Amino acid sequence: MRNLSIFAAVLFCAFAANSYAQNPVFWTAADSETIPLEPASVHAGRVYHPAVGGGDMHVQIDSRYPVTVAMAWADEWNAAMHPGAPANFSFLCVKEHVTSAIYECHLPSERPMILTFHDERRPEKPVITTIGVILGPGARQFFSPNELHIQYYRCLQPEFNWRRILNEKYQITAAPKVYSLMTPDHDGQELSLKIKSPIPLTVALLPSHLADQVYDKTVTLTDALDKTGCKERGVQSMSFNCTFNVANGTQTLLILPDIDFSGHKKATVEANTVKCVERCELLSPPPNP
Secondary structure: OOOOOOOOOOOOEOOOHHHHHHHHOOOEEEEEEEEEEEOOEEEEEEEEOOOOOOOEEEEEEEEEEEEEEEEEEEEHHHHHHHOOOOOOOOOOEEEEEEEEEEEEEEEEEOOOOOEEEOOOOOOOOOOOOOOHHHHHHHHOOOOOOOOOEEEEEEOOOOOEEEEEEEEEEEEEOOOEEEEEEOOOOOOEEEEEEEEEEEEEEEEEHHHHHHHHHHOOOOOOHHHHHHHOEEEEEEEOOOEEEEOOHHOOOOEEEEEOOEEEEEEOOOEEEEEEEEEEEHHHHHOOOOOOO
């Protein structure tokens, strides 16, 4: 006899609008509950509280009898539960006639949503309608329970935070100032640079092998700058951001003056990047060379 249950895997992850959300998502089992559903009855599952920008959820369902699964706004659902209140729902990701399926829904905002189940069987005798036309009659009938076992899951993703990787005041010289800055640990890794100088500077992030060639004067600066999109000329006081992929390899910061000058002059440079700080083993592996 097959296992007559619903496995509702509450798989929710908040994805920020930056590109490091491309990395894989893994789910691990959390707590569970078992609910008997009677014909035409409704069950409300967990309430989801997405982060700003929303997130995704994923549910695997196995049920003896067909059910309708949908996401409802938690505030509308709770308001409709009061005696005499109108059943005014807005549903997302409605999926009917579910007996064995994977249910997924993107929650569009931080507004809380609730996972709902509706047993699609008709009651064997008339009942009072309490929940509205969309989900059907809701009065409880004590026969032929459709047992739901709901297994909740939590989302595992790499976690990222901004980290300062350079903060220095240095003596400007005619020779390029070179910092071996970072090796990206994920695609779309952000880098923020802040420069302050008494004279205009050229600032560029280059692959390390290319920066070495510029420093050794085997490649001209103009040719090297043509091969990177992360560059600024004439910088005296500026902040700017760049992004890198794992395939870009180790990046070197190269700074040199745009004009001839005399005397002692100093510039300050600060660099911050978004680095993986937790569960970094879940990051996508680097491409084969």
